[in-house]
Amino acid sequence: MIDWIIKLLMLSSAIFTLLAAIGIIRLPDLLTRMHATTKAGALGIALMMVAAMFHFFDAVVSAKGLAVIIFILITAPIAAHAIGRAGYFVGIPVWDRTIKDELVNCYDEDSHRLLSGLETEEELEIYRQNLDLKPRIRIKQKSD
Amino acid sequence: MQFVIYLTFIIFSISMVLVFIRLIIGPTLPDRVVALELLASIIVGMIGAYAIYTDTSSFIDVAIVAALTAFLAAIGFARFLERGGPRND
Numbered sequence: 001m002i003d004w005i006i007k008l009l010m011l012s013s014a015i016f017t018l019l020a021a022i023g024i025i026r027l028p029d030l031l032t033r034m035h036a037t038t039k040a041g042a043l044g045i046a047l048m049m050v051a052a053m054f055h056f057f058d059a060v061v062s063a064k065g066l067a068v069i070i071f072i073l074i075t076a077p078i079a080a081h082a083i084g085r086a087g088y089f090v091g092i093p094v095w096d097r098t099i100k101d102e103l104v105n106c107y108d109e110d111s112h113r114l115l116s117g118l119e120t121e122e123e124l125e126i127y128r129q130n131l132d133l134k135p136r137i138r139i140k141q142k143s144d
Numbered sequence: 145m146q147f148v149i150y151l152t153f154i155i156f157s158i159s160m161v162l163v164f165i166r167l168i169i170g171p172t173l174p175d176r177v178v179a180l181e182l183l184a185s186i187i188v189g190m191i192g193a194y195a196i197y198t199d200t201s202s203f204i205d206v207a208i209v210a211a212l213t214a215f216l217a218a219i220g221f222a223r224f225l226e227r228g229g230p231r232n233d
Contacts, residue, residue, distance in 0.1 A: 007148040010193060014155035017186055021159030024166045024182055030174050033166075037178055041185035045211070048192035052204060055196045064204040068188070068211060075215040079181060082222035087174030090225055 006051050013047035016040045029095040030087050038080040045072050149197050156190050177221045184214030 023036025049065040056062075089107055106115045119127070163186065167179040188207045195203035 003145060006196070007145065010148060010152045010196070011155075013189055014152040014159075014193075017189055018155050018159045018162075020182055020185075021162035024179060025162050030172065030178065033175065034178055037182040037185075041182050045185055045188050045192070048189045049204075049207070052192050052195055052201075055199075056201050058201065061201045061204060064201075064208065068204065068208055071208070071211055071215075072188075075211070079215055079218035079222070082219055083174055083177055083181070083225075086222040086225035087172070087177075090172075090174070092172050092174055 002054055002057075006054050009047050009051035009054065013044045013051065016047065017044035020044065029098075030092045031084060032095065034080050034084055038076050042072050042076040045069070149193060152193050153190070153197075156186055156193065160186050174225060177218065177225075180221075181214060181218050184210060184217070188214070 017040065020037045020040035023040065024033050027033045027036055046069045049068045053062045053065040088103065094101065102117065103114075106117050107113070108115075113127075115124075115127070160183065163179050163183050167176055167183070170176040170179055188210050191203050191207040191210060195201060195207075
């Protein structure tokens with residue numbers, strides 16, 4: 001019985017990963033490719049770890065497997081967000097059939113700031129005044 | 145059991161080849177970073193399958209470390225891309 005569960009989990013993990021790989025080959029631009037890879041890849045890892053937990057059926061291995069699953073579930077969206085943001089801002093081409101792009105003209109290349117596009121005049125004025133803020137990391141000057 | 149494990153390895157290998165194709169032809173650098181991340185995910189899955197195949201639970205630790213390094217690499221590449229640097233796609 002448990003053998004069959006393990007087999008099913010392993011095969012579905014492999015098939016979800018294969019789906020992610022097919023998606024990264026077939027889809028047209030970076031954002032749709034990330035849509036395929038992050039979710040299916042994370043689910044593939046999670047299913048494989050559940051299979052390992054069932055196979056060893058041990059408290060220590062179960063704790064380790066749960067740690068992997070939680071870690072993947074936390075980090076995969078963060079990494080995808082970081083890469084998607086960076087990729088959009090360096091100007092990757094989006095798919096030519098994209099209908100809506102709400103971030104056009106909202107990013108300032110020099111100050112690395114992102115506006116929402118819904119600011120009032122007042123807020124935009126504050127933004128313009130603060131454009132020459134110093135970077136947060138300061139280099140220590142020698143005192144003598 | 146053996147047959148299913150071999151089948152799993154075969155499917156993982158096919159997906160690795162597909163991701164590698166994207167890694168080579170990927171038109172821009174962010175595409176390649178996404179391909180690298182998925183490659184790391186596939187490696188973590190393969191390590192899990194190998195742990196079941198060899199009946200050695202210590203390989204799960206290797207999976208943890210592999211996932212951690214993949215995350216750090218992705219974040220590092222993203223910072224590098226956004227803050228600028230020499231770029232040659």
